[in-house]
Amino acid sequence: xxxxxxxxxxxxxxxxxxxxxxxxxxxxxxxxxxxxxxxxxxxxxxxxxxxxxxxxxxxxxxxxxxxxxxxxxxxxxxxxxxxxxxxxxxxxxxxxxxxxxxxxxxxxxxxxxxxxxxxxxxxxxxxxxxxxxxxxxxxxxxxxxxxxxxxxxxxxxxxxxxxxxxxxxxxxxxxxxxxxxxxxxxxxxxxxxxxxxxxxxxxxxxxxxxxxxxxxxxxxxxxxxxxxxxxxxxxxxxxxxxxxxxxxxxxxxxxxxxxxxxxxxxxxxxxxxxxxxxxxxxxxxxxxxxxxxxxxxxxxxxxxxxxxxxxxxxxxxxxxxxxxxxxxxxxxxxxxxxxxxxxxxxxxxxxxxxxxxxxxxxxxxxxxxxxxxxxxxxxxxxxxxxxxxxxxxxxxxxxxxxxxxxxxxxxxxxxxxxxxxxxxxxxxxxxx
Numbered sequence: 001x002x003x004x005x006x007x008x009x010x011x012x013x014x015x016x017x018x019x020x021x022x023x024x025x026x027x028x029x030x031x032x033x034x035x036x037x038x039x040x041x042x043x044x045x046x047x048x049x050x051x052x053x054x055x056x057x058x059x060x061x062x063x064x065x066x067x068x069x070x071x072x073x074x075x076x077x078x079x080x081x082x083x084x085x086x087x088x089x090x091x092x093x094x095x096x097x098x099x100x101x102x103x104x105x106x107x108x109x110x111x112x113x114x115x116x117x118x119x120x121x122x123x124x125x126x127x128x129x130x131x132x133x134x135x136x137x138x139x140x141x142x143x144x145x146x147x148x149x150x151x152x153x154x155x156x157x158x159x160x161x162x163x164x165x166x167x168x169x170x171x172x173x174x175x176x177x178x179x180x181x182x183x184x185x186x187x188x189x190x191x192x193x194x195x196x197x198x199x200x201x202x203x204x205x206x207x208x209x210x211x212x213x214x215x216x217x218x219x220x221x222x223x224x225x226x227x228x229x230x231x232x233x234x235x236x237x238x239x240x241x242x243x244x245x246x247x248x249x250x251x252x253x254x255x256x257x258x259x260x261x262x263x264x265x266x267x268x269x270x271x272x273x274x275x276x277x278x279x280x281x282x283x284x285x286x287x288x289x290x291x292x293x294x295x296x297x298x299x300x301x302x303x304x305x306x307x308x309x310x311x312x313x314x315x316x317x318x319x320x321x322x323x324x325x326x327x328x329x330x331x332x333x334x335x336x337x338x339x340x341x342x343x344x345x346x347x348x349x350x351x352x353x354x355x356x357x358x359x360x361x362x363x364x365x366x367x368x369x370x371x372x373x374x375x376x377x378x379x380x381x382x383x384x385x386x387x388x389x390x391x392x393x394x395x396x397x398x399x400x401x402x403x404x405x406x407x408x409x410x411x412x413x414x415x416x417x418x419x420x421x422x423x424x425x426x427x428x429x430x431x432x
Contacts, residue, residue, distance in 0.1 A: 002333065008032070008155070008338070009032050010032065010033045010034070010157045011153045011154070011157070012034065012158075013168055014035075015115075016302075016318070017318045017319060017322075018301025018302070018303075018318035019035055019322070020035065021118060022322035023035050024122050026159075026325070026330075027122065027125035027126060028326065029326055031326075034155070036147065037131050037133065038133060040132040041131060042115060047110070047189070047190050048225050048232030048234070049108070049111050049114060049312070049315050050106070050108055050316075051107045051109060051316065052106055052313070052316050053103075053408040054410040055319040056105050057411065059117075062118075062121055064117040064121050067117065068116075071109055072107040072109040072113075072226075073108045073226065073228055074095050074106065074107050074108075074208060075094060075108060075223055075224070076096075076209060077090070077091060077095075078090070078209065078399060079091075079209065079210070079212070080212045080382065080398075083213050083216070083263065084261075085262075085264065088386070089386060090386065091399050094210070101405070109225055110232075134147060134148045135168075138171040140294055140296060142154060143155055145158060156335060156338070158296060159299075160297060160303045169284075169303055169304070180282060180285075181280055181281070182239070184239055184281045185240065186235065186278075187237070187277070188233075188279060189234070189276055190230060190232055190233075191230070191231045191269070193206060196272055201269060204224075205224050205230070205231040208228055210398070212367070212398075213262060213263055214367040216370040216371055218236055218258065218259075221234050222269065231269070233269060235255065235258070239281070240278075245280065246280045247278065247280070252273055252274065256270050283306050283307075283308060284305075286354050287304050290346045290350055295338055298325065298345065300322055301318035305353035305356075306357075308360045311356065311363050311397060311398075313356050313360065317352075317353055317356055320349070324348055324415060324416055325345050328344060328345050328348075331420055341426065359403065363396075381394065
């Protein structure tokens, strides 16, 4: 816990995963935290999340309510199929291997369950939440955020956690900075086990595994949630939404036609879908800085490094950001150190966040290959190691021995401890 003279009043804009993670981490470090959120309530929105060990260890570290683990599903196996259904890669001991390698689980859960658990923990730590407050302006001179309701929130530091369409980012760059299309869109589907009457498919839901189907210009992923009582499917396909439209009600018929030649198992699952939305996948270019010159604004999560879902690292990386920032703020012994702490945060997180973004595009390229010579070479790499211990670079980063340790082995707590040990001058009072 920081001493009183170092205790910050922190204003966090956004109560998504990154914002509440930062709130928890900063509150545990002894700071006073207020979170401003435009939604009138933290409703159960969104669909499934794959929480990988780099983030699940943080959920353990923060001591979240037990229900979040009960609401999760730990996939025992992971399989990559060619779109025809042919198995290209299969890890029959996925859960066991993950725990042995990273001392933390890989779990699948509903975003609403995770957000609720984070919110409850933050409230327990004394974090104040202001819901239904849409941001109108930000004054960096007085470190004040003003809402459209006419309310003002002032403090020592503003944490921008307001996502892809960040008002904080607009204020920082001095203009509207809208995200740009990636050329893909996502169909997000949630089915309950009760909906599914086919015995084979029910077994698929009730015995958690992760399945990928990869094909020309598209791929699908399916996994269980809520202890095998719910199934999440995400379909990544070419973007057909009009310019300027980020979400639209989709046609179930159109969606099914896109996958008509794919694995019968996937098609059987899609036959249970009654309605679906289309989400345009957007991204931003890299920001030059994540901290402003006055050192009273810092960016985290999708506001500075929005991630596409190809590696499921958007949520996980956002939790890392919040953890690292809050932990670093816990080493302060004077408010005058804030600028150096924020610059260290930027040094630690910016390169990793942007590297993950680049890796997601590489995974899309490997999963979305059109049929042809390059695809055949890819499949040969897959099949040459099927049933064996994988060695070297691998087209699926989910079990790649090169990429997986870098993604899943990241320990935010150790990262901060090591950084402070290597930069002891950061803790020297700059006024002396």
